[in-house]
Every structure is written in structure tokens, then in C-alpha cells.
Amino acid sequence: MTELNTLTLAEARDKLRSGDVTSVELTESCLKQVEGADALGAFVHKTPDLALKQASAADARIRAGDAPAMCGLPLGIKDLFCTKGVPSQAASRILQGFRPEYESTVTQKLFDAGAVMLGKLNMDEFAMGSSNETSCYGNAVNPWRRAGDSTQLTPGGSSGGSAAAVAADLCLAATGTDTGGSIRQPAAFTGIVGIKPTYGRCSRWGIVAFASSLDQAGPMTKTVRDAAIMLGAMAGHDPKDSTSADLPVPDFEAMLSGDIRGKVIGIPAEYRMDGMPAEIEKLWADGTAMLKDAGAEIRDITLPHTKYALPAYYVIAPAEASSNLARYDGVRYGHRASLGKGDGITEMYEKTRAEGFGHEVQRRVMVGTYVLSAGFYDAYYNRARRVRALIKRDFDQVFAAGVDAILTPATPSAAFGLGEMAEADPVQMYLNDVFTVTVNLAGLPGISVPTGTDASGLPLGLQLIGRPWEEADLLNTAYALEQAAGFVAKPQKWW
Amino acid sequence: MSIDLEKAAKVAKLARIKVEPDALPALAQEFNNILGFIEQLNEVDVEGIEPMTSVTPMRLKRREDVVSDGDQQAKVLANAPDAREGFFAVPKVVE
Numbered sequence: 001m002t003e004l005n006t007l008t009l010a011e012a013r014d015k016l017r018s019g020d021v022t023s024v025e026l027t028e029s030c031l032k033q034v035e036g037a038d039a040l041g042a043f044v045h046k047t048p049d050l051a052l053k054q055a056s057a058a059d060a061r062i063r064a065g066d067a068p069a070m071c072g073l074p075l076g077i078k079d080l081f082c083t084k085g086v087p088s089q090a091a092s093r094i095l096q097g098f099r100p101e102y103e104s105t106v107t108q109k110l111f112d113a114g115a116v117m118l119g120k121l122n123m124d125e126f127a128m129g130s131s132n133e134t135s136c137y138g139n140a141v142n143p144w145r146r147a148g149d150s151t152q153l154t155p156g157g158s159s160g161g162s163a164a165a166v167a168a169d170l171c172l173a174a175t176g177t178d179t180g181g182s183i184r185q186p187a188a189f190t191g192i193v194g195i196k197p198t199y200g201r202c203s204r205w206g207i208v209a210f211a212s213s214l215d216q217a218g219p220m221t222k223t224v225r226d227a228a229i230m231l232g233a234m235a236g237h238d239p240k241d242s243t244s245a246d247l248p249v250p251d252f253e254a255m256l257s258g259d260i261r262g263k264v265i266g267i268p269a270e271y272r273m274d275g276m277p278a279e280i281e282k283l284w285a286d287g288t289a290m291l292k293d294a295g296a297e298i299r300d301i302t303l304p305h306t307k308y309a310l311p312a313y314y315v316i317a318p319a320e321a322s323s324n325l326a327r328y329d330g331v332r333y334g335h336r337a338s339l340g341k342g343d344g345i346t347e348m349y350e351k352t353r354a355e356g357f358g359h360e361v362q363r364r365v366m367v368g369t370y371v372l373s374a375g376f377y378d379a380y381y382n383r384a385r386r387v388r389a390l391i392k393r394d395f396d397q398v399f400a401a402g403v404d405a406i407l408t409p410a411t412p413s414a415a416f417g418l419g420e421m422a423e424a425d426p427v428q429m430y431l432n433d434v435f436t437v438t439v440n441l442a443g444l445p446g447i448s449v450p451t452g453t454d455a456s457g458l459p460l461g462l463q464l465i466g467r468p469w470e471e472a473d474l475l476n477t478a479y480a481l482e483q484a485a486g487f488v489a490k491p492q493k494w495w
Numbered sequence: 496m497s498i499d500l501e502k503a504a505k506v507a508k509l510a511r512i513k514v515e516p517d518a519l520p521a522l523a524q525e526f527n528n529i530l531g532f533i534e535q536l537n538e539v540d541v542e543g544i545e546p547m548t549s550v551t552p553m554r555l556k557r558r559e560d561v562v563s564d565g566d567q568q569a570k571v572l573a574n575a576p577d578a579r580e581g582f583f584a585v586p587k588v589v590e
Contacts, residue, residue, distance in 0.1 A: 101570040199550045213550055242555050311535045322510065329511070331583050336576035345588050350513035362512050366522075367529055369510040370498075380533065385546030387539050392547065426525065427532045443550035468551060 004029035006169045009073055009226040016062055016072045023072030027055040027116050030074040033170045034118055039495040042165040044079060044137040045087045046119040054116040061114055070233045071114025076165045076174040079120045080127055081107050082206040090208040091135040092125045094356025095334040104206025105238045106217050113233040118171050122161025125358045127182055127210045130432035132160025134360045142190060142415050143168035143491040146456035153415040156186030162220045163190040167491060173221040173230055177207060179214045180313055181436025184448035187220055188410035188461030191450040191489060194220045195227045198468045199443035200245035203238030211320035214440040224479045228252035247469060255472040260480045261295030266403040270306035271435060279454045280409050287407055287451050287462040290484035301403060303394040308387050309438040310430060315371050315384035322368025392442040399467050405477045408435050410448040410461035435463060445471045447478045451485035498526040
């Protein structure tokens with residue numbers, strides 16, 4: 001019999017409904033894996049008691065014939081989500097000891113649908129990073145290794161713990177969040193599926209804010225079908241988030257026909273970067289051929305402002321972060337520095353924030369402070385917002401011309417070694433998001449699908465970008481790509 | 496635009512993050528690298544383009560102006576590093 005922890009959401013759901021397994025059995029199977037996987041650094045707060053309690057309740061619901069989509073399915077939750085009574089510290093020392101008195105809307109929706117939480121997952125501090133190396137808990141580690149090489153690799157970031165946990169079958173699926181690529185890049189690095197929905201599709205209420213105009217939650221799953229199931233449970237209007245869209249949530253799973261005949265797929269010239277590895281070029285060409293074979297029309301397109309997306313992002317995201325992170329002052333929650341004699345409130349703020357924030361977070365808060373400061377606001381922040389409008393216009397024009405989805409690489413490379421970028425300029429690390437960040441700036445849905453491996457056997461992913469609010473269509477195109485690629489490789493267990 | 500030590504110290508002060516004087520040169524250098532990267536934005540013709548305020552065009556919702564929440568003092572204070580007599584406690588603010 002298949003180990004229960006290796007099931008997909010869809011498989012487990014069907015077995016639960018048919019009475020072949022119970023949620024308690026599924027949950028115990030996952031908890032056992034979680035217990036044996038500390039070397040991956042994925043789960044940073046384990047909640048086995050809560051999980052088993054939720055599983056029993058889910059079993060009772062299933063027996064009573066009330067089994068919504070996620071009922072009884074064990075998940076990992078990114079540490080960025082506030083979960084009532086359970087540590088939620090955004091992988092930051094400054095939120096040490098914080099136990100929210102409330103539940104984020106997304107996790108509440110998942111729990112209302114019967115989902116089970118196994119624990120909280122590692123991430124980059126405040127979701128700022130692309131390698132999960134800025135976490136106060138230490139690194140999350142990629143379950144994948146290069147063939148014949150035991151170098152520890154990054155699972156990507158910021159949702160690195162989520163990606164590692166799903167790829168290693170510690171949980172059936174996980175929540176992630178994506179501000180510049182934090183769902184899609186780690187999904188690509190670990191051979192799983194990750195979708196960032198349209199801005200406004202999922203409520204941001206109760207998710208620790210990084211950059212409010214860019215942040216979106218989404219599922220990280222083993223298959224496209226699972227992404228469709230779980231997104232349906234996470235999405236929906238929430239009066240507590242004024243930017244959440246008051247639109248009906250379609251039945252995403254029901255739309256997965258795999259039929260993409262006549263769909264127009266755009267291939268953007270600007271994503272063909274100088275020095276792009278041949279493997280990535282080939283992956284992209286192969287993916288294009290797969291969609292063409294499935295009956296889609298392939299069209300060359302241009303998104304002329306692509307080059308300016310990263311610099312615009314590194315103005316807008318730090319600016320919003322500096323504002324959002326102003327609340328961490330040692331007064332209402334989390335860490336407060338011990339003070340010297342004569343220290344007043346300003347010293348308390350300054351020492352608390354110096355001790356509580358890691359280096360990357362400090363750097364971004366200060367860059368954000370600078371670009372918003374008097375005399376530079378127009379030159380940096382307003383200019384970046386105008387460039388952002390142009391980036392969005394590029395996409396609007398392409399979609400208006402009839403393109404249904406855009407195919408690009410998800411990342412410029414496969415997963416790199418932990419510590420490999422330590423000496424690099426921060427800008428080098430930022431380049432990881434070069435293919436994903438445009439999507440956040442334009443508020444569009446984007447999905448990463450594993451479609452191949454590099455020469456050393458590491459997974460590689462392609463990204464599909466869709467029209468706003470058309471996640472159902474995007475998921476269907478991703479489904480067709482997934483079927484054609486037939487990516488089934490799994491990491492060899494070493495942990 | 497280049498950031499010198501004085502400007503780096505001012506930014507740290509504005510951000511309320513204590514930076515030791517011996518860490519300032521490295522910090523200023525990092526700022527300059529990042530700002531150098533951002534300078535590319537000056538190549539873009541943004542004439543006549545409005546700064547984006549909302550990524551998806553939507554009207555902000557309105558609601559009845561009524562009390563819908565509150566009376567949760569214990570919960571509000573539950574995570575405070577120092578709370579006394581129903582208040583957040585902080586070091587002396589005024590002399």
C-alpha cells in the first residue's frame with residue numbers, strides 16, 4: 001500500500017470519502033514523517049496535538065456526510081500566517097513568543113473546510129529572501145540533491161519550508177505567500193506546483209504584511225489538480241481585507257479538462273536573458289512545443305518594460321515594508337531589548353529593532369525609509385510606481401490582443417547550494433526573482449509547474465502567467481502542460 | 496546619488512534601527528549598490544504616466560460607521576512584553 005503521506009490531496013480526499021482511510025491515519029502518517037525530518041528544517045513549530053484533534057473532528061464530519069473539499073487533509077502552514085494560539089513569528093526574532101489571539105482568514109477558511117494543520121513552516125524572515133537563509137530558525141534544506149553529491153541545496157524562498165515539506169511528502173500540501181516569487185521560485189526548486197493567484201483573490205487579513213500591494217497567499221501542492229482544489233478553499237471575499245475582491249470563486253477543479261485547443265500562448269522576447277543557461281532555454285522550448293502539440297497557438301510577444309521590473313520592485317517592496325514593519329517596536333508584541341540605565345523610548349525602539357530584525361530585513365527597511373524620505377519620494381518611489389503602471393500596461397496590451405497565457409521559465413537556474421550566495425552582492429540574490437516579480441507588480445496570477453530536470457537531476461519549472469481573475473483557465477493550461485511533461489521524479493530520501 | 500556615512504546614519508535613525516558607527520561604512524556601501532541598481536529606472540520615459548495606486552481597478556468598499564469590534568483588553572495586551580494595570584508599559588517618554 002502507498003504510504004499515506006505520499007498521497008496527493010485529490011487521492012487522499014477520494015480515499016477519505018470512500019472510507020478507505022481516516023483523517024487520523026493520514027495525519028499520523030504525516031506526523032511520523034515530520035518527526036523524522038528535522039534535518040530539512042521545514043517544520044519550525046509542530047502542532048501534533050492540534051492536528052490529531054482536527055483530524056478526529058474531520059473524521060466525524062466525513063462520517064456525517066459533510067465532507068468539504070479539504071476535509072481531513074493534513075497541511076503545513078507557512079509561519080507568516082497568524083494561527084490562533086500557535087506561534088506565528090514570520091521567522092523573525094522580533095516576533096519571538098508571539099501567539100496570535102486570532103486566526104488569519106485563509107487558515108480559517110481552510111479549517112472551516114476541514115483541513116488539518118501539522119505545524120508551522122520555515123521561511124525567510126518576513127518573507128524577504130529567495131533562499132530561506134534569512135530565517136531566525138536557520139535554513140530550510142531542499143530534499144533534492146545533485147546526483148552523486150551531498151551538497152545541501154536551498155529549497156528557494158521565501159516559502160522554502162513549505163516547498164521542502166511538500167516535496168519531501170511531510171504533508172500533502174502547504175500554504176505559501178508570494179510577494180515577488182516566493183511561491184513560484186521555491187516550487188520550481190523542489191519539483192512541485194505553486195500558484196500565486198490574482199491580487200485580491202485571497203484575503204491578506206491575518207497574514208504578516210511585507211509589501212501590501214504585492215503580497216498574495218496561494219497553495220503549494222504536488223499536482224495542478226491539488227492546486228485547484230486548495231485554491232478554491234483559500235480564496236474568496238473577506239470584508240476584513242478591503243483589497244480582497246468581491247467576486248465569486250469558480251470551481252477550479254471542475255474546469256480542469258486539459259483541453260487547450262485554440263488557446264493563444266505568448267512567448268515574451270524579453271525573458272530570453274543574456275547568459276541564460278542552455279538547460280533553461282531547452283526547458284522553455286520543450287514546454288512551448290508541448291503546449292503547441294496540445295493544440296495551442298504559440299505567439300511571439302513583447303513586454304518591453306520587463307527589464308525595469310526588478311529595480312521597480314526593489315523600490316516599492318522595501319518602501320511598503322518600511323511602513324508595515326514600523327509596528328515592531330517592542331511595545332505590543334514580541335521581543336523588547338533590555339535597556340541600559342537612562343535609556344528612553346527612542347533607545348528602546350532602536351535597540352529592539354536592531355536585535356529583533358535580521359540583516360536583510362534591516363537593509364530593506366532602511367532602503368525603504370530612504371526612498372520614502374523627503375526629497376527622494378518623487379525621484380524613487382513615485383518613479384517606481386509610474387514604471388509599475390507601464391509594466392502592467394505591457395501585460396494589458398498583450399492580453400487585449402488575444403493572448404490567453406504567457407509561458408516563461410520560473411527561475412534562471414536550478415536550486416543553488418546553501419551559503420553559495422553569502423558573499424554575493426544582495427542584487428545577485430534579487431535576480432532569482434527576475435521572471436516572477438513582473439507578475440506581482442501587475443497583480444496577475446502565475447503558476448509554476450515542474451517540467452524537467454537539469455543535468456545533475458535537479459527539478460526545473462516553467463511559469464504560466466494568466467489574465468486577472470482567470471485562474472481557472474490558467475490552471476487548465478498548467479494542467480495540460482503537467483500532463484504533457486509527465487514530471488514524476490521524487491527526491492531520494494537522505495534525511 | 497551616493498550615500499555617505501552621515502546619510503547612512505540618518506537613514507538608520509529615521510528607521511529607528513541602532514547601527515554601531517563601525518558598521519556604517521559597510522551599510523553605506525550596500526545602500527549604494529542597491530541604489531545603483533535602482534538608478535536604471537531613470538532610463539524609462541514616464542512622461543504622462545500616473546503612478547499606480549491600485550493594482551486592480553476597484554473601488555474601496557464602504558461600511559456602516561458603527562462599532563463592530565472591541566472590548567478585548569486582555570486579548571490586546573496578551574502578547575505585550577510589558578503590560579500593567581490594563582496598559583502597555585514603556586520607558587519614560589517625557590521628562
